[in-house]
Amino acid sequence: xxxVSIPGWGDLDIEYLVIDFxxxxxxxxxxxxxxxxxxxxxxxxxxxFVITADSYDNVDNETNIIGFKVLKVKKENSGTEKAKIVKExxxxxxxxxxxxxxxxxxxxxxxxxxxVFGGEGCANSLVKEADVFVTNILDAISIILHPxxxxxxxxx
Numbered sequence: 153x154x155x156v157s158i159p160g161w162g163d164l165d166i167e168y169l170v171i172d173f174x175x176x177x178x179x180x181x182x183x184x185x186x187x188x189x190x191x192x193x194x195x196x197x198x199x200x201f202v203i204t205a206d207s208y209d210n211v212d213n214e215t216n217i218i219g220f221k222v223l224k225v226k227k228e229n230s231g232t233e234k235a236k237i238v239k240e241x242x243x244x245x246x247x248x249x250x251x252x253x254x255x256x257x258x259x260x261x262x263x264x265x266x267x268v269f270g271g272e273g274c275a276n277s278l279v280k281e282a283d284v285f286v287t288n289i290l291d292a293i294s295i296i297l298h299p300x301x302x303x304x305x306x307x308x
Contacts, residue, residue: 154197156299160308164263166198168241169296170234172250173204173222175272176289184270190293195220198247198296203237205230205254234258249292256281264302266292 154166171177177187191200200220205227225233235257238246248255248262253275259265260281267274267282268289279285284305286292295301 154296154299156302158303158306161306164247164299164302165245166247166263166296166299167245168247169194169198169200170238170241170246170248170258170262171200171202172234172252172255173202175251175270175274176249176255176268177202179271184289186290187293190290190297191220194293194296201237201241203234203258230254231257235261238262247296249289250278251275253277259283266295268292 155164157163171191174181177183177191191202194200201223202220203223203225205225223237231254234255238248238258238261243261244263246262247264247266248258249266249268250259251268251270251272251274256275256277259267259278264284265282267278267285269285269287270289284295284302286295
């Protein structure tokens, strides 16, 4: 578990990371450099779920990482399915990371939602649901590994 107390915002006790694959962890269907190592590191502390509609039909080839599970959702209604997974895990224990419109509902449900603006950009609807906005996935995962950084960003 990863815990942090944020003045004026509340306490976070994170047990799960739910993270989008395409556009967030991957660019054009290929895992971004350094992501595998960072996910392996964070999986020592919390359970990691990579969630995807598998647009490029290659997530299995790209995510041979020990310590996390890949969850595939249907392309139709993928946003609703992603949010349902967060609800089933217990939203108060989840940090969610994404970049697309179909990630907005899962960020809304999660205790902490992180929007990544990367090479594919990010959806405006997602920005509205995020608690934190970063420019790359490595920064997003680093925030989870060093939750005290959230105090400076989110404190009242």
